[in-house]
Amino acid sequence: MQIRADLHVHTFYSDDSIITPQDLVFYSKKRELTAVAVTDHNKIGSALAIAQQTDFLIIPGIEVSSKDGHIVGLNVNMPIPRGRSSEETVDLIHKAGGIAIACHPFALFKNSLSRHVTAKFDAVETINSSSFPFKHASRKAQEVAEKFNLPRVAGTDAHYGPVIGCAYTVIDADLSVESIVKAIKIGRCKPCGGSLPLRLRLENQSRFVKKYLRNK
Secondary structure, eight states, rough: OOOEEEEEEOOOSTTTTOOOHHHHHHHHHHOOOSSEEOOOOOOOHHHHHHHHHSSSEEEEEEEEETTTTTEEEEEEEEEEOOOOOOHHHHHHHHHHOOOOEETTTTTTTTTGGGGGGOOOOEEEEETTOOOSSSHHHHHHHHHHHHHTTOEEEOOOBBBBBBTTSSSSEEEEEESSSSHHHHHHTTTEEEEEEOOHHHHHHHHHHHHHHHHHHHOO
């Protein structure tokens, strides 16, 4: 079957997101997704907890702040330490049973990997709806995926519910985490979607500012 999954979503367990578990499921279904990856910053517990709260398929993930840039790990069930080199971080994700994705590798203002993407990665996020400048970042990500012959995936990098599903990955797999990550690793996947509309970008930013001010 064909799975439609947004592979890069943050919940309110990340300091910069306002997405509740209820919002996560609601907007995923509204966008007709069949799965969603929870990739909170440097923590895996939130993804595992949310997966226990719903019948909707949650892919447990984490966005790790490596020394060289951000890396998404999917299907990991244990914390991955931050601050290591990108190569060591990828190795740790693999040891945890997951796959390592070079997320938004050429986006500005996102602590991107850039030249640190290597053939050790399992996939490249060639469409990240939140990337800026979107066309340039997507083109450069596509080029590095071609250079290393890596599978291509998409995600929104959502921090605000209505953003979920603006980009997604179509995956030829069964409806299970294990089948999905295996299909991604062997390239049975296709990135879809595009940049966030300006209205959603502005709404997303304004809600982040409000959360920041509340937490001060």
